[in-house]
Amino acid sequence: MAKLKINTEKKLAKISEEIYGHFSEHLGRCIYEGIYVGEDSPIEQVNGMRKDVVDALKAIKVPVLRWPGGCFADEYHWKDGIGPKENRKTIVNTHWGGVVEDNSFGTHEYFELCRQLGCKTYVNGNLGSGTVREMSEWVEYMTFSGVSPMAGLRRQNGHEEPWKVDYFGVGNENWGCGGNMTPEYYANEYRRYQTYVRDYSQKPMQPLEHHTPSIRKICCGPNVDDYEWTKTVLDTCFCHSPKGSHGFMDGLSLHYYVHPEGWERKGSATEFDAGVWYKTLSKALYMEELIQKHSAIMDVYDPEKEIALVVDEWGTWYTVEPGTNPGFLYQQNTMRDALVAGITLNIFNKHADRVRMANLAQIVNVLQAVIFTEGDKMVKTPTYHIFDLYKHHQGAQLVDSQIETTQTGTKDYPVPNLTESASIGTDGRLHITVTNLSLDQPAAIDAFLDVSASAVTGEMVAGEMHAKNTFEDPSQVTVKAFDTIEITKQGLKFTVPACSAVHLAVEMA
Secondary structure (H helix, E strand, C coil): CEEEEEEEEEEEEECCHHHHEEECCCCCCCCECCCECCCCCCCCEECCEEHHHHHHHHHCCCCEEEECCCHHHHHCCHHHHCCCHHHCCCEEECCCCCEEECCCCCHHHHHHHHHHHCCEEEEEECCCCCCHHHHHHHHHHHHCCCCCHHHHHHHHCCCCCCCCCCEEEECCCCCCCCCCCCHHHHHHHHHHHHHCCCCCCCCCCCCHHHCCCCCEEEECCCECCCHHHHHHHHHHHCCCECCECCCCCCEEEEEEEECCCHHHHCCCCCCCCHHHHHHHHHHHHHHHHHHHHHHHHHHHHCCCCCCEEEEEEEEECCCCCCCCCHHHCCCCCEHHHHHHHHHHHHHHHHCCCCEEEEEEECCECCCCCCEEEECCEEEECHHHHHHHHHHHHCCCEEEEEEECCCEEECCCCEEECEEEEEEECCCCCEEEEEEECCCCCCEEEEEEECCCEEEEEEEEEECCCCCECCCCCCCCCCCEECCCEEECCCEEEEEECCCEEEEEEEEEC
16 A cells, blocks of 8 residues: 655645646647637627637636747748738638638637636747747737827727736747757847836836836746756846846746657557556656756755746647547547646646746647537647646645655556645645556555545546547546545545546645
């Protein structure tokens, strides 16, 4: 029986709500058909947004939504997506499938979507092919309440008051699709561009040290294990200023995708054996090492951890489903994806002192989506149900937890059988999430708590490794009750089924 020890007195960090964030790009059927169907669609919609999709996303408390990319962001020219829709430019989406982009979903539509979701905004600016002026004017258009050309244009287009931009990304993947830049070159460009991402909330004569910036700036960080990129960008950008040692940034991004068979082959989303199962989960666990090593570099410059590590693209990436457009990145979603999500979110929780935002790629119909749509039909994926299971960690207080594990997996890809995290939620309860990576061995757990448990409820996501939800069978994988929990003098006893994730909510006496 594995021992789980939880010390609620040892509070480590707040788990930022934004760790549970999502990502929407003009890619495949993510925006169009997935989220936005237009005001004239027969599908039930509110101001063009699918009501069923918005309702489902609200249920998992989506905290922040990144847009418009991704690679699309560094070819996106925001003025193409404002004004009367019949006058908007039609372009070709050269990155993703070579399809027509009519720009009917633009700035106004994005903020309307975030209003309906009740989430924070994360806008990614075009550094790769855009100008400083273009980026500066977009920020002015979105956030300035005074008299100016761009604020006037926003009002002319029907929105009197400015919007709130919570996060602004200055470029995306500038080491690759965002310009193939060297770290030195990007870092100097970042310094220049971010200067003109102006904070229009600053009041005249207000001392700088008394002002909290309204827009948090995200700098393009490394691809996977490019530690030299992280070091070079910080070397170039870091400085000490009256507001602190922020290096002109509030966050540094990190991108990491799990490709079971490597970047070229990737592998099938649905046809895999036990060996590939463990290989996939082993690659998901690599997120821990990436966070630790990039954080160690950041600690040299920013020991107070004022700059967040923002994992704004993560998830599984397989070969597309047969018969679909290769540029649409549409893939099925099984219990394997659910476990990848559970493992990764536990890792993010455990590093909440540095990881303060993450964005699963992508929210609907693309890569490790939480929702699929087809016409007027909608289905929630196994990954959706993991986010539902873990949503109680949002805004919670991370507490110290340690679990005993045994090795499972294969000779080439051994993995621990269990991962976990624990927090005291905003509801005052102790929330514990545990994943069992083993395909065939349940895990009996003896949990030792430093508090008395007066009551406990449980829920789980479980199933055979290939289990998935389809439009014909949308409920093969769901959140189910988990009630075989014993309250003991020391804490709790319970057994986590093989191939599952479990959430316990403990009432503390």
